[in-house]
Amino acid sequence: MFDRRGLMLILSSPSGAGKTSISRTILQQDPNLKLSISVTTRPKRANEVDGVDYFFKTVDEFNEMRDKGELLEWAEVHGNYYGTPKAAIEIELDAGRDVLFDIDYQGAIQLYERCPEDIIGVFILPPSIAELKHRLERRADDSAEVIRRRLTTAQQELKQWESYDYIIVNHDLDDSCAAVASILHSARMMPSRQKNLSNFISGLQSELDSIL
Ligand SMILES: Nc1ncnc2c1ncn2[C@@H]1O[C@H](COP(=O)(O)OP(=O)(O)OP(=O)(O)O)[C@@H](O)[C@H]1O
Numbered sequence: 001m002f003d004r005r006g007l008m009l010i011l012s013s014p015s016g017a018g019k020t021s022i023s024r025t026i027l028q029q030d031p032n033l034k035l036s037i038s039v040t041t042r043p044k045r046a047n048e049v050d051g052v053d054y055f056f057k058t059v060d061e062f063n064e065m066r067d068k069g070e071l072l073e074w075a076e077v078h079g080n081y082y083g084t085p086k087a088a089i090e091i092e093l094d095a096g097r098d099v100l101f102d103i104d105y106q107g108a109i110q111l112y113e114r115c116p117e118d119i120i121g122v123f124i125l126p127p128s129i130a131e132l133k134h135r136l137e138r139r140a141d142d143s144a145e146v147i148r149r150r151l152t153t154a155q156q157e158l159k160q161w162e163s164y165d166y167i168i169v170n171h172d173l174d175d176s177c178a179a180v181a182s183i184l185h186s187a188r189m190m191p192s193r194q195k196n197l198s199n200f201i202s203g204l205q206s207e208l209d210s211i212l
């Protein structure tokens, strides 16, 4: 009903808690929500597509983008570099589309600092560490060594929960998707996000004046 600037919805979690699964579902359900496609130096997994899941870069290419100021945020995560390309985000937000970021807590902290007005941050927790390990093993994308490294990083990641606006324990995937969709739905209705709200309310008041 009102023009509005898009918002930035961040999903973070320890690796394997389920944020990519949740993201895929809500992106399919919501045509006004666009994924921020990160750049990474991590090797491509068998099921991933360059330009869809990530833009896969060499370390030199990544450093060049970072040094030219083309990244909105960046971080080293699990021994690889990841970053958010800036240009695409501004286009989506200015057009009133919301952008979903699947990024770690270091990136989330940078975005909270740079664009505090635009951010909604959601932290996803696994139901237990045994289930987290099980999900990483069942996903079968990573070696035992990489899984161990990701579980080790989870110790640091779990401490970051207080930086976020919402916490979801991802027991059931459908319930978690519904919870994220509901957070997004509510955030869109905040007065600060609805550009022409004061004009609309003035119009209602004039209408009242004219009939009373
Ligand atoms: N609620 C759930 N119940 C059972 N399995 C789940 C649930 N959510 C996700 N999974 C499964 O757990 C595995 C890890 O999920 P996913 O890849 O979405 O995690 P992630 O948080 O994005 O991890 P990463 O940070 O490594 O990208 C996948 O195999 C996924 O199908």
Ligand SMILES: Nc1nc2c(ncn2[C@@H]2O[C@H](COP(=O)(O)O)[C@@H](O)[C@H]2O)c(=O)[nH]1
Binding pocket: 012, 013, 014, 015, 038, 039, 042, 073, 074, 075, 077, 078, 082, 083, 084, 102, 103, 104, 105, 106, 107, 108
């Ligand atoms: N700070 C950023 N973190 C990012 C970005 N893109 C992804 N990530 C996070 O990295 C880990 C590992 O992801 P995986 O695909 O290798 O399993 C995960 O926590 C992602 O959220 C980014 O642009 N910036």
